[in-house]
Amino acid sequence: xxxxPVDLAPTCPVARSVDLIGDRWSLLIVRDAFDGVRRxxxxxxxxxxxxxVLTNRLKHLVEAGIFEVRPASDGTAYQEYVLTAKGxxxxxxxxxxxxxxxxxxxxxxxxxxxxxxxxxxxxLALMQPVAADGRVIGPGQTRVKKIEV
Numbered sequence: 001x002x003x004x005p006v007d008l009a010p011t012c013p014v015a016r017s018v019d020l021i022g023d024r025w026s027l028l029i030v031r032d033a034f035d036g037v038r039r040x041x042x043x044x045x046x047x048x049x050x051x052x053v054l055t056n057r058l059k060h061l062v063e064a065g066i067f068e069v070r071p072a073s074d075g076t077a078y079q080e081y082v083l084t085a086k087g088x089x090x091x092x093x094x095x096x097x098x099x100x101x102x103x104x105x106x107x108x109x110x111x112x113x114x115x116x117x118x119x120x121x122x123x124l125a126l127m128q129p130v131a132a133d134g135r136v137i138g139p140g141q142t143r144v145k146k147i148e149v
Contacts, residue, residue: 011147020064021090025049025057030066030087031094038080039072066090096127 010016021027028047037043044054058081061067066087072078083090098115106112116123131137 021061021066021093023057025053026061027094027097029054029057029061030083030090033067033081033083033087034091034094038082039078040081043081061087092127095124099124099126 021030025047028049029043032043032046037046040054040058043049043058044051047054049057058067062069062081064086065084067081068084070080070082072080095115102112114123128136129138129142131141
């Protein structure tokens with residue numbers, strides 16, 4: 001179970017999310033898991049992260065229910081880190097980060113990796129918040145209903 005964040009806004013979902021997965025390594029570990037990485041050594045070599053940092057982040061993500069540890073699927077003595085349903089539900093978060101970066105952090109026509117639909121080989125449509133009735137909605141059309149404490 002994830003502990004209550006030490007934050008001045010414990011009722012804020014954004015603060016709780018950032019507390020759990022908001023550091024660079026945790027989010028990149030989740031990203032790599034979506035790309036099929038499952039073993040400690042593969043995470044480490046792919047990310048270039050220190051062994052101690054990776055150990056800490058994976059432990060934290062397992063404790064939070066984002067990953068579960070399973071015996072290796074190939075029958076070897078290794079363990080695999082597999083996304084749980086809770087972890088897989090982070091997919092839109094990773095896609096939103098990717099799409100934002102593609103739009104603002106690359107020069108026009110600068111080469112970068114691309115996420116495509118396996119059925120069509122086409123890039124995904126831009127993710128956008130939608131209202132319950134399906135309208136695309138922007139920040140000026142929303143408000144946060146705060147809890148009185």
